[in-house]
Amino acid sequence: EAAKPGTFTVLSVGCGDGELDQHLILALQEAAGSAGGDGAAHARPKVTKLHYVGLEPCRPDAAAFRARIDAARAAGRLGPNAVAYVLEEAFEDRLRQPDEHRPDTPVFRSRTQFDLVVVANALNYFRDPHAALQVRARARAAPSRAASLTCAAAAAQRLVAQTKSGGRLLLVHPAARGVAEIQAELMRVVKGSEEHMCHADELKRLLSLLRLQCATTHLHARLNVSESLARSSTGVQILSSILECDLRRLCERKMMRLLKTCWRLASIDEDGSAHVDETVAVFVVDKPLSRK
Numbered sequence: 001e002a003a004k005p006g007t008f009t010v011l012s013v014g015c016g017d018g019e020l021d022q023h024l025i026l027a028l029q030e031a032a033g034s035a036g037g038d039g040a041a042h043a044r045p046k047v048t049k050l051h052y053v054g055l056e057p058c059r060p061d062a063a064a065f066r067a068r069i070d071a072a073r074a075a076g077r078l079g080p081n082a083v084a085y086v087l088e089e090a091f092e093d094r095l096r097q098p099d100e101h102r103p104d105t106p107v108f109r110s111r112t113q114f115d116l117v118v119v120a121n122a123l124n125y126f127r128d129p130h131a132a133l134q135v136r137a138r139a140r141a142a143p144s145r146a147a148s149l150t151c152a153a154a155a156a157q158r159l160v161a162q163t164k165s166g167g168r169l170l171l172v173h174p175a176a177r178g179v180a181e182i183q184a185e186l187m188r189v190v191k192g193s194e195e196h197m198c199h200a201d202e203l204k205r206l207l208s209l210l211r212l213q214c215a216t217t218h219l220h221a222r223l224n225v226s227e228s229l230a231r232s233s234t235g236v237q238i239l240s241s242i243l244e245c246d247l248r249r250l251c252e253r254k255m256m257r258l259l260k261t262c263w264r265l266a267s268i269d270e271d272g273s274a275h276v277d278e279t280v281a282v283f284v285v286d287k288p289l290s291r292k
Contacts, residue, residue, distance in 0.1 A: 007049040008032050011114040011162060013091045014122025015054035018065030022072065024118070025052050029082040052084040053114075055091055057105040062088045092158070113164040120172040121179075123155060124198055124244060156203075156210060160287060169285040175200040175218055178265070178278020179242050185261055190243050190254055200281035207283060214285040222275040225262050229274050231255075 008028065015021045032050045056062040065086045072078040089108040156171075163169050174180040180199065198206075207214050227235030239258065240247045247255070266274040 004049070006046050007051045008047045008116070009112075009114040009164075010050070010052045010116045010118065012052070012054045012118040012120070013159070014119060014125060015056050015065060015086065016058075016120075016122075017056075017061040018054070018068040018086070020120060021052075021054060021065070021118075022068050025050070025069075025082065025084050026072070026077060028052070028116075029079065033079075033081060048081060050082040050084070052082070054084070054086040055089050055108055056086055057088060057090040059088055062086045092155070113162060113167070115164055115167045116170065117159050117163045117167070118170045118172075119159060120170075121174065123171065123173060123203070156207060156212065156285075160212065160285065163285075163287045165287055165290040167287050169283075169287065171203070171283040171285070173198075173200045173203055173281050173283070175279040175281040178221075178223055178276045180278070181265060182242055182258075182261060182276075186258055187243060189257060190245060190247070190250065203281070203283065207285065212285050214283045216284075217282050219280045219282060221278050221280055223278050224273060225266055225276050226272075226274045228262055229259065229266065231259070 008031075010024075010028065012021050012024070029050050032047050054062075054065060056065060069078065069084050069086070078084065087108065089106045091108055156169075159169050159171075174183065184199075204214075204216060225235070225238070228239050229235065236247050239262075243258075247258070250258070262274075262276065265276045267277070268274050
């Protein structure tokens with residue numbers, strides 16, 4: 001469905017349970033509300049409304065995000081100028097890890113283009129071998145890495161196609177520290193291979209090969225791993241998300257090796273909580289205006 005004039009549109013691919021995107025929605029709502037008459041440089045003129053669409057194929061995460069949206073609406077934080085909803089759909093038709101809750105996950109088929117397309121820590125879940133073949137020759141990677149890198153390139157092309165002319169694609173991806181260290185050290189141990197991983201420096205190179213102009217910045221953050229070190233159900237879920245597989249049935253030997261790595265990387269605060277310092281790479285791709 002096409003958005004009405006004066007509406008800033010957002011597509012978030014792999015939005016999860018909304019822990020991060022809820023803040024994005026509120027911030028964009030505020031920006032839209034303040035941009036109506038002043039024609040601020042950072043906003044399109046006469047933009048007064050927000051239309052947010054989140055894609056999350058995991059049913060429990062999608063339900064949790066909807067609950068966050070409903071709570072924000074009930075508390076008055078989300079006003080009538082903002083429309084936000086979550087679809088239990090995948091961005092592509094062949095997910096590398098089909099959702100155990102939805103083996104027949106529907107696919108987002110809309111050709112609507114958005115002002116902003118966001119992919120936060122979800123690019124490694126993409127898999128489209130047929131589209132990947134179109135850019136395989138350009139990846140110039142070792143055979144063991146070619147599949148993941150070309151799939152990432154194909155995904156980036158599709159994401160750009162979903163972005164309006166003059167719009168932006170925002171990619172958030174683990175960088176050198178924290179999550180990336182855990183993945184690099186343990187992906188092969190836990191899953192037997194790391195062929196599906198695409199690292200931040202490789203993603204930057206791929207964007208360049210695809211002739212996509214982007215600005216890159218690195219943010220420093222802290223990942224709370226207290227629950228993970230305590231092996232609670234929430235903690236195992238966090239580690240499962242990091243390593244992109246269900247760790248509930250992981251053998252004890254491998255689980256102990258995973259926890260050992262987390263203990264080594266973690267710092268313990270005075271209150272007893274444990275955190276892993278991490279670096280996140282943010283890529284902002286500007287899609288040029290179409291020539292008329």
